[in-house]
Amino acid sequence: MEDLKAFLKDALKKMSESFGIPGYEDGIRATIIELMKPFVDEIKVDKLGNIIGVLHGKSEKPKIMIAAHMDQIGFLVKHIDEKGFLRLTPVGGWDARTLLNVRVKILTKDGKFVHGIIGSKPPHILKEEEKSKPITIDDLFVDVGATKKEDVEKLGIRVGSPVILDFNFIELPNDRVSGLAFDDRSGVAVMLGALKLLSEEKDKIEGTVYAVATVQEEVGLRGARTSAFSVNPDVGIAIDVTIAADVPGVGDQDKITELGKGPAITIMDA
Structure with missing residues (x-):
């Protein structure tokens, strides 16, 4: 677990320090490809610029797509x-x-x-x-x-x-970090962490995993749409950020999430 934690922190730092607004994702794309390479069997970059990493399991189906966007505002x-x-x-x-x-x-x-x-x-x-x-x-x-x-x-x-x-990545007490573009480089880090774990037991995977770092989410989910049509998955999981509501000024009725208390699962758009 400490090995995974160190990997996630290092990956998030590298991605946070990479440039990549919508339409200009070359820098962050190169960073993610290098981070993803050890954990997948093949990597493709489609015409729009999405990264599609493929990890083959024991069978072709089901096709499982995990997506997180690489671009930043x-x-x-x-x-x-x-x-x-x-x-x-x-x-x-x-x-x-x-x-x-x-x-x-x-x-x-x-x-x-x-x-x-x-x-x-x-x-x-x-x-x-x-x-x-x-x-x-x-x-x-x-x-x-x-x-x-x-x-x-x-x-x-x-x-x-x-x-x-222009913000530096910094470490805070209690395993906290601060930096730029955690929306959604933190989601990409989670995806890479999952790939790392899956690659260590790929002989147990039923199906094929497609890990997709999408482009141009911040201007209309463009990369997610094109990559979903391209992969045509049986199951799709999108990873993105949400608000940590455990801060001063937020009433109890609005505290649906807290930092460090696990992932939030969307049930509807606000």
Whole structure:
């Protein structure tokens, strides 16, 4: 069990530190392929970019598909002003309250990263009506240290360049960790952990296991749809994250999940 725990932590760290917003999953895809290789008989990458790992058991049927998405929420650069500030458009769902003064990484056309900081109008000069207004992504900008638009372009940043937050993976007490893109790299880690255990007893598997790391979930479940048609499983299991509701401010009636108390099984969409 300690061996499995160490593997899961290492896998989650590697995936958390890999780049991969929808449509730009090359980095995270390469990471997952390397992690998956030891536990499957074959790996395919379909035309959309889904990874399909196949573990053969004693029989072809039933076909069991386990799926977790590899992509993460992020942004695209939508505008660069004359002073070199960037404006962003979201890719996936964001709460703008979480974005003030955080670091970001912009992937350039040369495959390098440029670091920046998300800023907003200083609170000291906000008008009274602005102070009570909810902040939106349109209120935010990214400062990459440029003084003019040409500086930004020389860095390799263009309109359409992908952007993610810049957070380090850290270990906390009580076997807890924190990092970026646990939605749904933690789900992929669970899938890889299951593969590791299954591969050690593959002679007992009745059927064929298809482990699928899907793309573009954050913009409409695109990879899940195409891979499900491709695999055509008899049984499908989707692994994703949910809210840990055991935090201050959440009433007992809403505490349907607690961190460390096991998996949650969906019975309906909220």
